[in-house]
Amino acid sequence: MNVIIIGAGIMGTTFATLAKELAPELDITILERLDGPGAGNSWVFNNAGTGHEANCELNYTPVDEEVISVEKAVKIHAQFNVAKQFWAYLIQKGAIKDPKSFINQTKHCTIVSEPSIQELKLRFNEMSSHHFFEQMRYSEDFDEIKSWIPYTMEERPRHEKMAATVIETGTVVNFGALTEQMAKHAVDDLGVKIEYGTHVKRVHRSPAGSWLVETQSRGVDRRYKADVLFVGAGGGAFPILKKSHLPFARRFTGFPVGGRFLQAEITAEQAEQYRAKTYGKAKVGAPPMSVPHLDLRVSDGRYYLLFGPFASFKPVLERGRGFLDYLRSMRLHDIPSLLNVAIEHFPLVKYLVSETFKGEKSMFEELDSFAPGMSKKFNWKAVEAGQRVQIIRDGDLQMGTEILVSKDKTYGTLLGASPGASVSPEVMLRCLEQLLPSIFTSEEAGKKKKEIFPEDNLDFLAKNPERYREIRDAVNERLGIKQSASQQD
Numbered sequence: 001m002n003v004i005i006i007g008a009g010i011m012g013t014t015f016a017t018l019a020k021e022l023a024p025e026l027d028i029t030i031l032e033r034l035d036g037p038g039a040g041n042s043w044v045f046n047n048a049g050t051g052h053e054a055n056c057e058l059n060y061t062p063v064d065e066e067v068i069s070v071e072k073a074v075k076i077h078a079q080f081n082v083a084k085q086f087w088a089y090l091i092q093k094g095a096i097k098d099p100k101s102f103i104n105q106t107k108h109c110t111i112v113s114e115p116s117i118q119e120l121k122l123r124f125n126e127m128s129s130h131h132f133f134e135q136m137r138y139s140e141d142f143d144e145i146k147s148w149i150p151y152t153m154e155e156r157p158r159h160e161k162m163a164a165t166v167i168e169t170g171t172v173v174n175f176g177a178l179t180e181q182m183a184k185h186a187v188d189d190l191g192v193k194i195e196y197g198t199h200v201k202r203v204h205r206s207p208a209g210s211w212l213v214e215t216q217s218r219g220v221d222r223r224y225k226a227d228v229l230f231v232g233a234g235g236g237a238f239p240i241l242k243k244s245h246l247p248f249a250r251r252f253t254g255f256p257v258g259g260r261f262l263q264a265e266i267t268a269e270q271a272e273q274y275r276a277k278t279y280g281k282a283k284v285g286a287p288p289m290s291v292p293h294l295d296l297r298v299s300d301g302r303y304y305l306l307f308g309p310f311a312s313f314k315p316v317l318e319r320g321r322g323f324l325d326y327l328r329s330m331r332l333h334d335i336p337s338l339l340n341v342a343i344e345h346f347p348l349v350k351y352l353v354s355e356t357f358k359g360e361k362s363m364f365e366e367l368d369s370f371a372p373g374m375s376k377k378f379n380w381k382a383v384e385a386g387q388r389v390q391i392i393r394d395g396d397l398q399m400g401t402e403i404l405v406s407k408d409k410t411y412g413t414l415l416g417a418s419p420g421a422s423v424s425p426e427v428m429l430r431c432l433e434q435l436l437p438s439i440f441t442s443e444e445a446g447k448k449k450k451e452i453f454p455e456d457n458l459d460f461l462a463k464n465p466e467r468y469r470e471i472r473d474a475v476n477e478r479l480g481i482k483q484s485a486s487q488q489d
Contacts, residue, residue, distance in 0.1 A: 001025075001026055001027065001227050001228065001436075002027045002029075002225065002226055002227045002228070003019065003026055003027065003028045003029070003226060003227065003228045003229075003230065003436075004028075004029055004030075004031065004211065004213055004224055004226035004228070004229050004230070005028065005029070005030045005031070005230045005231075005232060006030075006031050006200055006213070006229070006230070006231045006232065006233045006236075006237075006240060007030070007031075007032060007033075007040075007231065007232040007233035007234065007236065007237075008030045008031075008032035008034075008036075008037040008038070008179070008183060008194055008196070009037070009038055009040050009041060009042040009179060009232065009233075009234060010038060010042040010175045010178065010179045010420075010421040010424050011232035011234075011414055011421075011424055011427070011428065012030055012032075012230070012232035012233070013030070013037055013038065013179050013182045013183050013186065014086075014182065014424045014425055014428045015230055015232055015428045015431060015432070016028050016030055016186050016190075016192045017090075017182050017185065017186045017190065017192070018086070018425065018428055018429060018432060018452075019432055019436065019439070020186060020190035020191065020192055021190070021448060021452060022432070022439055022440070022445045022448050022449060022452075023436070023439035023445060024190070024191075026436075026439070028191075028192045028193070029192070029193040029194070029195065029224065030192065030193070030194040030195070031195050031198045031200060031213065031215060031224070032194060032195065032196050032197075032198060033197070033198065033199050033200070033233075033236070034196065034197070035196050035197055036180070036196060037179045037180050037182075037183035037194065038175065038176040038177075038178070038179025038180055038183070039176070040234055040318055040386065041234050041318070041386035041387065041388070041420075041421075042175045042176050042179045042421060043175075043176040043386075044174045044175070044176045044177065044297070044299045045261070045263070045297075045299075045306075045383060045385065046176075046385050046386030047175060047385065047386055047420070047421060048293070048295070048309070049172050049173055049174065049175070049295065049297050049306075050108075050170075050171075050172065050173070050277055050293075050295070050422065051080060051103065051170060051171030051172065051173045051422055052076060052080060052419035052420075052422035052423070053076060053077045053080035053081070053108075053170070053422070054072070054073035054074070054076045054077045054080075054132075054133075055077075055108035055133070055136070055167040055170050056108040056109055056110040056165070056167070056170070056277065056278070056279040056293075057073075057110075057279055057291065058110060058112075058119075058120075058123070058279065058281055058282070058291065059282065059291060060072045060073040060076055060419075061073050061123050061126075061127070063119050063122065063123075066122070068119075068122050068123055068126050070123075070126050070127055070130065073127065073132075073133075074130065074132060074462050075458060075462075076419050076422075076423065077132045077133070078132070078458040078461045078462055079419070079422075079423035079426040079427070079458065080419075080422055080423055080426075081461055081468070081471065081472060081475070082423075082425060082426040082429070082453060082455075082456050082458070082461075083422060083423055083424065083425040083426055084475040084476070084479060085425075085452065085453050085454060085455075085456070085471065085475055086425035086452060086453065087099075087102075087103065087178070087425070087475075087479065088474070088475040088478040088479055089451065089452045089453075090181075090182070090185065091478050091479070092478060095181070095182070095185035095189065096178075096181045096182075096185070099478065099479045099480045100298075100480060101174075101177055101181065102173060102174045102175075102177040102178040102181065103171050103172070103173050103174075103178075103479055103480070103481075104171065104172050104298045104480075105168075105169065105170070105171060105275075105480065105481045105482065106170050106171055106172040106275055106276060106277050106295075106296055107148060107149070107166055107167065107168055107170055107275060107276040107277070108166070108167045108170030108276075108277055108279075109148055109149050109164055109165065109166045109167075109276050109277065109278040109279070110123075110164060110165045110278070110279050110280075111145070111149065111152060111162060111163070111164040111278055111279075111280055112162070112163055112164075112280065112281055113160065113161065113162055114161050116163075116281050117140070117161065117162075117163040120138075120163050120164075120165065121138065121163065123165070124136060124138040124165050130462075131465035131468060131469065132462070132468070133167070135167055135168065135169060136165055136166070136167050137165065137166050137167075138163070138164070138165050139163070139164055139165075139166075140161070140162070140163045142158050142162070145162060145163075145164045148164060148166045148276065149164070149166075149274065149276050149278050149294075150273060150274060151273075151274045151294065151305075151371055151374060151377070152278055152294060152370065152371040152374075153371075154372075154373065155372040155373035155374075156371075156372045157372075166276075168483070169476065169481050169482075169483065170277060171479075171481065172277060172295065172296060172297060172298055173421070173422065174297075174298065174299055175421040177299070177300075195215075195217065197217050197218055198215045198216075198217045198222075199215060199216050199217070200213060200214070200215050200233075200236075200240060201214045201215060201216055202214040202243055203229065203240055203243055203244055204243065204244070204245070205245075206225070209408075209410070210225050210226060210227055210410075211225070211226040211227075211228075211229040211410060211411065212224070212225055212226075213225075213226060213229065227410065228409070228410050228411075228412075228435060228436065229410065229411050229412070230411075230412045230413070230431065230435060231411075231412070231413040231414070232413070232414050233318075234318055234387075234388075234389070235254065235256060235316075235318045235387055235388070235389035236318050237413050237414065237415055238252070238253070238254045238329050238389060238415070239328060239329035240413070241404070241413055241415075242329055242331060244411060246406055246411060248404060250331075250333055251393055251394050252391060252392065252393055252402075252404075252415060253329075253330070253331075253334040253337050253338065253392045254329070254389035254390065254391065254392060254415075255338070255341055255389065255390045255391075255392055255397060256313070256314055256315055256316060256387060256388070256389050256390075257311055257312070257313065257314075257352065257387075257388045257389070257390055258311070258312040258313070258314035258316075258356075258384075258385070258386075258387050258388075259308065259309035259310065259311055259312065259384075259385035259386065259387075259388070260308060260309060260310045260312065260363075260382055260383065260384055260385055261306045261307065261308035261309055261310070261382070261383050261385055262306065262307045262308060262363055262364070262367055262380045262381070262382055262383075263304055263305070263306050263380065263381055263382075263383045264304065264305045264378035264379055264380045264381070265302065265303070265304050265379075266303050266304065266305055266378060267303065268303060270303070271296055271298075271303035274296060274305070275296055276294075276295075276296060277293060277294075277295045277296065278293055278294045278295070279291055279292075279293040280292045280293065280370060283351065292307070292308065292366065292370055293307070293308075294306075294307045294367075294370060294371055294374070295307075305378060307366075307367045307370065307371075307374070307380075308363075308385070309385055310355050310358060310363060310366075311351070311352055311355050312352060312355050312356035312358075313349070313352040313353060313355075313356050314356070314387060316387060318387050334392075336395065337392045337394075337395040338392065340395045340396075341392055341395070341396075341397045344396075344397075345397055348397075360382050363382060364380070367380070389415075390416070391415050391416045398416065400416055401414065401415070401416035401419075401420070401423075401427060402414070402415045402416050403427065403430060403431055403434065405431075405434045405435050409434070409435055409436070409437070412431055412434065412435040414427065414431065426456065426458075429453070429456060454471055454474075455467060455468075455471055
């Protein structure tokens with residue numbers, strides 16, 4: 001079977017790697033617009049770099065009056081556990097030599113001020129009763145919080161009432177480095193072909209039912225034929241979906257959101273002092289992706305602090321693509337959906353416009369509000385991050401991820417962002433189950449799947465504490481994640 005994948009980011013590369021691990025007989029080619037794998041939104045500074053497992057992100061635990069829902073948090077945590085199983089398998093196999101090349105242990109913290117303390121306490125009480133979050137700690141003690149996240153507390157007045165939670169076994173993930181290593185394994189060991197510098201101009205069905213992919217590479221036109229087509233091209237998935245003429249394509253359009261961070265390189269000693277990702281609470285009207293956080297980042301053995309993101313409205317589908325790409329992806333029937341979003345989510349639109357024109361002075365003021373005195377402590381610079389396209393489905397703005405598969409199981413695509421890369425192995429496994437169900441029928445594939453994923457059933461992980469702990473501890477050991485961050489090398 002001939003499979004074409006569009007996009008060599010974390011999603012497309014994971015899809016290809018997992019598919020070839022389970023079904024070596026597949027003929028897989030990846031078409032990538034950029035000159036290397038993981039060079040778009042997967043690149044280290046184009047995303048939050050958080051191993052999203054709902055430890056610290058308040059937007060995964062919405063509160064309605066005094067009732068908190070942890071359903072989404074439990075699901076995301078289980079998905080990340082499945083993701084870690086896949087990465088641990090790649091390390092055990094030798095496809096990735098050193099886990100620290102892409103994943104590093106970092107405390108996951110949440111900090112809030114007076115108006116939100118009760119919400120955080122409610123969240124802690126609810127979450128810590130579940131075995132997924134049994135290691136979470138809560139404090140309102142100034143000195144204890146300072147010991148967890150010193151840079152957010154050092155110059156803060158002691159009379160300012162704060163509350164925080166911490167989980168020591170959180171992670172920071174360099175998804176770009178992970179993608180690069182997976183791509184090398186996929187090409188060198190599994191026989192996947194990757195064509196870089198290849199722009200997909202059009203996809204359409206042949207009279208025989210296969211997919212024809214028309215491309216241009218360095219001025220040369222080329223056509224590819226696919227029995228099965230998977231599109232994992234980030235924001236670029238939207239125009240391809242529109243050109244597919246599939247019935248469900250009319251239901252979807254996209255709302256692009258950009259982002260910026262403040263970035264400062266720090267020393268290894270400073271990194272040891274602040275080995276944390278600290279999330280706050282989003283402003284009213286702000287999108288979930290704009291929750292402010294002060295993070296340690298690790299890239300190629302160097303350490304950075306990042307603060308942000310500062311969201312913005314940019315009518316482009318992906319970084320490096322033009323304004324016209326977004327306009328060309330639009331159809332007349334998309335306009336009512338966009339207008340509906342603009343009206344129903346006017347605070348969001350207003351927020352994004354105001355953020356778009358925010359200068360460095362305002363960004364530093366927000367940093368000092370989050371962590372007093374931090375703007376003068378390090379040499380900060382503003383950096384552009386990635387570009388996200390939020391899903392609009394049937395006129396309503398969606399904040400999650402959507403897997404779409406055609407009825408004949410020849411076309412699949414992934415739309416949406418959060419929690420994105422963090423759960424890519426679990427999401428790509430579900431894509432494969434829907435798009436290529438035949439590969440799971442053989443006994444060999446069943447054994448291989450069990451080898452890769454000792455337990456991929458999310459409900460089972462959520463309801464069986466002992467089995468979850470067994471798997472968690474095994475994969476954490478392979479990934480270099482220890483029970484306490486203080487025990488790290």
